[in-house]
Amino acid sequence: MNAEILAVGHELLMGEIVDTNSSYIAQQLAGTGIDVQWMSHIGDDIGHLSDAFKRGIERSDIVISTGGLGPTSDDLTREAVARAVGEEMAVDPDTLAWLEGVFTRRGMEMPRTNVKQATLIPSATSIPNPNGTAPGWWVEKNGRHIVILPGPPREIGQIWEQTVGPRLAEMSGAGVISTRTLKTYGLSEGRMDELLSDLFGRENPYLGIYAHADGIHLRMIGRGPSRSAADKAIEPVESEIRQRIGDIIWGTDDDTPARRAGTLLVERGQTLGVLEGASAGALAAMLHARPERESFFRGALVPGSGPVHAGHEPASVDSNGAIILAQLARESLTADIGLSVTPVTSETGATSAGGVFIGMASDAGTHVATGQFPRRNAEWVMQRSATMAIVELLSALSSNRI
Numbered sequence: 001m002n003a004e005i006l007a008v009g010h011e012l013l014m015g016e017i018v019d020t021n022s023s024y025i026a027q028q029l030a031g032t033g034i035d036v037q038w039m040s041h042i043g044d045d046i047g048h049l050s051d052a053f054k055r056g057i058e059r060s061d062i063v064i065s066t067g068g069l070g071p072t073s074d075d076l077t078r079e080a081v082a083r084a085v086g087e088e089m090a091v092d093p094d095t096l097a098w099l100e101g102v103f104t105r106r107g108m109e110m111p112r113t114n115v116k117q118a119t120l121i122p123s124a125t126s127i128p129n130p131n132g133t134a135p136g137w138w139v140e141k142n143g144r145h146i147v148i149l150p151g152p153p154r155e156i157g158q159i160w161e162q163t164v165g166p167r168l169a170e171m172s173g174a175g176v177i178s179t180r181t182l183k184t185y186g187l188s189e190g191r192m193d194e195l196l197s198d199l200f201g202r203e204n205p206y207l208g209i210y211a212h213a214d215g216i217h218l219r220m221i222g223r224g225p226s227r228s229a230a231d232k233a234i235e236p237v238e239s240e241i242r243q244r245i246g247d248i249i250w251g252t253d254d255d256t257p258a259r260r261a262g263t264l265l266v267e268r269g270q271t272l273g274v275l276e277g278a279s280a281g282a283l284a285a286m287l288h289a290r291p292e293r294e295s296f297f298r299g300a301l302v303p304g305s306g307p308v309h310a311g312h313e314p315a316s317v318d319s320n321g322a323i324i325l326a327q328l329a330r331e332s333l334t335a336d337i338g339l340s341v342t343p344v345t346s347e348t349g350a351t352s353a354g355g356v357f358i359g360m361a362s363d364a365g366t367h368v369a370t371g372q373f374p375r376r377n378a379e380w381v382m383q384r385s386a387t388m389a390i391v392e393l394l395s396a397l398s399s400n401r402i
Contacts (some may be wrong), residue, residue, distance in 0.1 A: 001061040001172050003029055004038035006052055008077050009151065012041045020153055021066040028165055031179065031206055031221030033172045034062065044068060048081030057144040062168070067151035069134035077148050078119060078137065085141045087121040094136055095119075095126050102133055107353075122266040127163050131155045136164075137141070144267035145171075152289045178222045178230035180238055183231040185215035185391045186339040192216050192219035195244055205234045213387045214257050247290075250394050257390040264397045265337075270362075273298040273333030275325050277342035280357045282386035298333040319368040322359030330361055332336065337362040337402055341389045344370070356385045362402040367392075 005026065007019045019041065021398050026036045037060065042052050049068070056063035068077030082089050096118035103110035117134050120126060127136030127147070132155045139146035147164060149156050169177050184192070189211045193200070196218070205222040218241060222233035242249065251260050265272055276283050284300035287293060322340050330338025337360065344355030358369040369392045373384045396402045 001033070002035045002037045003062040003064060004040070004056050004060045006056065007039070008043050008044065008049065008061065008065055009041075009267040010043045010074075012067075013043050021149075021151065021156055023158070024153065025066070026065055026154065026217065027208060028160055029168070029208075030071070030208065031167070032169045033193040033203075033223075034168060044074045044076055044077045046080055046083070049076055050083040051082035052082050053146060057141065057146065060144070062145045062147065063336050064147045064149065064164075066149045066156060068120045069117065069136070069148065069150045071111065071117055071288070078116070081124075081137065081139060081148060082121050085121065085123060085139065085146075089119040089121055091114075091115060092120040092126060098135075099133060119287060123133065129155055129157055129159055130255060132161070138164075138167075150307040166380050175225050175229050176230045178224075178227060178234060179253075180220045180222075180234050181218075181253050182218045182238070182241060182249050183212075183215055183255060184218065184245060185250055185395065187247045189215060189216055192218070192245070198243060199237055199240065202237075205237050213384060214391055250391065250398065252356060253349075257387065257394050258287050258290055261390055261394045261397060262290040262292055262296055264394070266292055267334070268397070269347055270336040271296050271298050271334075272337045272393075273300070273335030275303070275329035275332075275338070275340045275342070276301055276386075277325075277340075278381065279341040279386040279389060280382050282382045283339075283341055284391050286386055286390060296396060298335040301329055301332060314370060319357060319359075319370075322357035322368050323361055323366045324359075326359035326361040326366070337393075339389060339393055341385050356381075356388065358389050360393065360396055360402045364400065364402050367396050367401045 005022045007022050011017050014020050018333070022039050029036055040052060042048050053063060065077055068075045078089060096115065099114060099118045100110050114133060120137065121139070124137040124139045127138055127151045129135045129150060132150055132152060134150040135280045136147065136149045136159060149159060165177065169175065189209060190211060206221040208219045210217045210219065220234045220237055222230040224230035224233055250257065274283055281300065281302045281316070285325065289298045322342055325340035325342055326338040328338065329335070329340055339360040342357050344357055356371045358371065360367045371385070373381050
């Protein structure tokens with residue numbers, strides 16, 4: 001079976017948002033034996049959209065779209081599918097009752113414009129959406145399938161896992177699917193490919209490699225007649241990967257660096273204080289989001305401009321300065337471990353483009369790491385600096401360097 005993916009919305013064509021939905025769906029389909037042969041971005045134009053769906057069902061077994069299922073006049077995916085298959089939309093009473101219940105539970109009156117989200121065509125069934133107000137459609141017409149999904153990634157993930165993924169796996173004969181993701185830090189995508197080259201290209205399990213802000217992720221997709229059989233297909237490849245690169249694996253599946261670091265700090269009975277120059281509060285936001293933060297997070301110092309040493313303004317920040325700043329965070333916030341995230345500055349006080357020092361200090365010792373990021377914009381550098389800092393902290397905790 002083959003498939004194509006359509007991402008809908010003018011905001012995609014204008015570059016206002018990045019299309020992560022198509023890559024997510026393609027990754028999921030890779031484990032079902034369904035080949036993705038086309039991907040397209042289409043604006044909110046009824047003619048262009050209906051043409052895309054018509055073309056899709058002429059050349060593909062399955063067409064999957066994301067976006068355009070909102071309640072407003074420019075959300076046209078349903079109308080486009082109806083036009084493409086030559087059917088009329090009508091309100092489905094069961095879907096409408098569900099939708100009204102969603103608004104009731106939220107303590108809100110449902111606007112009449114939302115009624116369009118409860119419509120169906122005769123060849124469509126509703127796909128439940130537990131995280132939003134826009135159910136999807138599953139259309140079967142002349143042996144072809146059209147699956148339309150909402151745009152928000154957090155909604156797509158749960159819909160896929162609960163409804164779409166299992167049904168597609170059954171259709172393709174892939175059986176039950178099991179996945180396992182190993183998350184690593186410290187090696188490039190190219191170097192990882194060199195180390196694991198003989199493990200790629202297999203069908204069961206399928207191994208994919210993906211670059212993320214928190215490192216390289218290795219995703220295995222196993223298939224089998226049962227969940228245990230699918231898990232068993234993954235086991236030998238996971239074992240081989242761990243044997244080769246186990247020391248750089250920091251987490252699995254839904255782990256995040258902040259979650260893992262927080263867990264380690266709680267287990268060790270240690271507290272953390274941070275000083276953020278380069279990340280400007282982004283690291284504190286990550287840590288503060290953890291429910292166990294009161295057990296380990298003492299707080300953050302965020303200088304208004306320039307690095308701050310205890311008692312004086314330095315002319316430059318080098319690796320020693322990063323340690324001094326980590327000690328300052330530790331002492332000022334009465335923490336067991338101090339962590340500093342500061343921009344590299346020259347002797348004239350000028351900030352290096354994208355250069356960052358990560359300093360750590362505790363009774364067990366000190367540690368410094370450096371990073372260099374392309375200076376796309378200030379917010380991007382802040383987020384990448386915070387991510388690097390939390391991953392470096394996790395690595396230092398795991399290896400008992402601090």
